[in-house]
Amino acid sequence: MATQTITPHVLGEATLSELEQGLRGRLIRPQDDDYDEARSIWNGAHDRRPALIVRCAGVADVMRAVDFARSESLQVAVRGGGHSIPGFSSCDGGVLVDLSGMTSVHVDPAGRTAVAEGGCTWADFDHETQAFGLAVTGGLVSTTGIGGFTLGGGIGWLMRKCGLACDNLIAADVVTADGRLVHAGEDENAELLWGLRGGGGNFGIATSLTFRVHPVGPMVLAGPIFFAGDRAEEILRFYRDWTPTLPDELTTLVNLTTAPPAPFLPEAVHGKPIVGVVAVHAGEQERGRELVQPLKDLGDPIADLIGVMPYVAMQGLLDPLWARGAHNYFRSAFVDELTDEAVAALVARYRAKPAPTSELHLHHFGGAVARYGDHHGAFGGRSAPYVFNVIARSPGAEGFDANVAWARGTTEALEPVSREGGYTNFMGDAGDERLRASYGAANYERLVALKRRYDPENLFRLNQNIRP
Numbered sequence: 011m012a013t014q015t016i017t018p019h020v021l022g023e024a025t026l027s028e029l030e031q032g033l034r035g036r037l038i039r040p041q042d043d044d045y046d047e048a049r050s051i052w053n054g055a056h057d058r059r060p061a062l063i064v065r066c067a068g069v070a071d072v073m074r075a076v077d078f079a080r081s082e083s084l085q086v087a088v089r090g091g092g093h094s095i096p097g098f099s100s101c102d103g104g105v106l107v108d109l110s111g112m113t114s115v116h117v118d119p120a121g122r123t124a125v126a127e128g129g130c131t132w133a134d135f136d137h138e139t140q141a142f143g144l145a146v147t148g149g150l151v152s153t154t155g156i157g158g159f160t161l162g163g164g165i166g167w168l169m170r171k172c173g174l175a176c177d178n179l180i181a182a183d184v185v186t187a188d189g190r191l192v193h194a195g196e197d198e199n200a201e202l203l204w205g206l207r208g209g210g211g212n213f214g215i216a217t218s219l220t221f222r223v224h225p226v227g228p229m230v231l232a233g234p235i236f237f238a239g240d241r242a243e244e245i246l247r248f249y250r251d252w253t254p255t256l257p258d259e260l261t262t263l264v265n266l267t268t269a270p271p272a273p274f275l276p277e278a279v280h281g282k283p284i285v286g287v288v289a290v291h292a293g294e295q296e297r298g299r300e301l302v303q304p305l306k307d308l309g310d311p312i313a314d315l316i317g318v319m320p321y322v323a324m325q326g327l328l329d330p331l332w333a334r335g336a337h338n339y340f341r342s343a344f345v346d347e348l349t350d351e352a353v354a355a356l357v358a359r360y361r362a363k364p365a366p367t368s369e370l371h372l373h374h375f376g377g378a379v380a381r382y383g384d385h386h387g388a389f390g391g392r393s394a395p396y397v398f399n400v401i402a403r404s405p406g407a408e409g410f411d412a413n414v415a416w417a418r419g420t421t422e423a424l425e426p427v428s429r430e431g432g433y434t435n436f437m438g439d440a441g442d443e444r445l446r447a448s449y450g451a452a453n454y455e456r457l458v459a460l461k462r463r464y465d466p467e468n469l470f471r472l473n474q475n476i477r478p
């Protein structure tokens with residue numbers, strides 16, 4: 011679907027041995043026992059067979075893998091956490107540069123910065139930074155990689171207070187298409203840093219990312235509250251009126267879904283439609299309690315799990331619901347207004363969802379996200395008050411197409427209130443026009459100029475591709 015198939019390239023044994031001997035990490039080949047495990051990614055809809063997997067131990071391995079792929083004219087796929095929805099982090103017949111072994115994090119508590127290697131997940135990152143009561147906006151699921159997440163934008167529970175993950179990226183070391191290591195920071199290659207704040211993996215492989223981190227937790231007022239699915243319209247209307255009143259410390263989303271067989275939900279509702287509202291308050295707990303009270307006052311919840319919990323517990327709370335292997339397709343939209351018609355359209359699409367595992371997420375944007383302007387980074391759509399994500403998900407291939415068609419129809423139903431593009435990390439393979447709309451024409455042209463400078467041959471094209 012998203013990637014082109016490259017005819018398997020015949021590589022001589024001597025060539026492969028030379029590559030292998032030059033690595034501190036591992037070269038994994040199709041005949042190796044762990045090849046199938048090593049090539050698999052989170053989204054089971056994509057089943058690809060790279061010719062080689064270079065599991066890098068450090069920068070030198072990444073440089074070597076890039077040089078090798080370029081000189082052998084092999085396609086390059088880059089793997090951080092492996093959560094790419096369009097399956098960009100694997101390929102057929104090319105070289106998979108696997109960063110999953112590069113997970114060190116160095117925190118400077120006094121300077122409030124953290125330097126993380128490009129293969130870290132949010133679980134790795136939060137574990138280290140929370141030891142000092144520090145955090146940056148991470149994923150809603152802790153197994154997501156910091157690499158793809160941050161370079162594409164990065165929306166999460168701290169975004170309204172701290173900005174997107176990419177807004178807090180203050181430097182990065184990047185192996186570019188020519189195999190060089192380039193430092194991008196606010197005083198050095200600042201234009202590259204601008205592009206890395208939303209432009210994805212287009213310019214090279216980030217071996218390390220430096221973040222500004224903020225005092226958060228370690229205990230926060232957070233969690234989900236669930237209501238019966240037949241109250242979807244009431245909850246969405248409440249959400250529309252409530253969200254504009256909220257301070258930046260509170261980030262929330264509405265989830266229109268079906269109750270999973272989870273222990274925190276009464277057995278009687280398992281398999282029935284439910285509406286979740288999830289909130290995280292990154293501030294003083296008592297103030298958080300006051301802010302979520304109007305939500306609790308809606309009354310008669312199926313389960314109310316909003317309370318004081320460790321920030322890292324909140325970060326991992328949803329992990330069991332998002333195990334790897336299922337077939338997934340996401341679509342996204344930046345929503346300008348929740349009109350009555352938009353609310354009605356959302357509810358109708360919710361009622362029409364073909365599988366219990368498919369769901370609709372409406373995130374409240376704004377706050378710090380909106381205040382960082384286009385001058386700060388390439389990420390587009392930041393002035394929208396809401397970002398919408400529709401998840402088509404089925405356990406296997408059976409029924410998946412119907413879910414994909416439903417997801418497409420759902421973003422179409424929201425077109426009257428949404429912008430042309432969407433959030434690139436929540437999309438399938440977007441294509442040129444949708445990408446241009448997602449970044450805005452001016453940002454897109456700036457990204458094309460950067461691409462021409464750092465990757466004129468488009469070696470890094472398995473991504474939401476900015477074509478040189």
Ligand SMILES: Cc1cc2nc3c(=O)[nH]c(=O)nc-3n(C[C@H](O)[C@H](O)[C@H](O)COP(=O)(O)OP(=O)(O)OC[C@H]3O[C@@H](n4cnc5c(N)ncnc54)[C@H](O)[C@@H]3O)c2cc1C
Binds near residue numbers: 094151162166210473
């Ligand atoms: C279960 C799940 C939950 C999610 N939750 C959120 C969420 O809360 N908020 C949100 O904003 N997004 C979320 N996403 C989307 C997520 O941000 C993207 O899928 C992102 O690309 C994942 O990053 P990764 O490193 O895990 O992905 P990978 O599949 O490893 O990489 C995806 C692409 O990113 C690039 N890339 C990755 N690492 C690097 C690197 N170090 N250097 C250069 N390029 C790199 C490459 O182009 C690669 O093809 C979620 C996705 C899933 C599957």
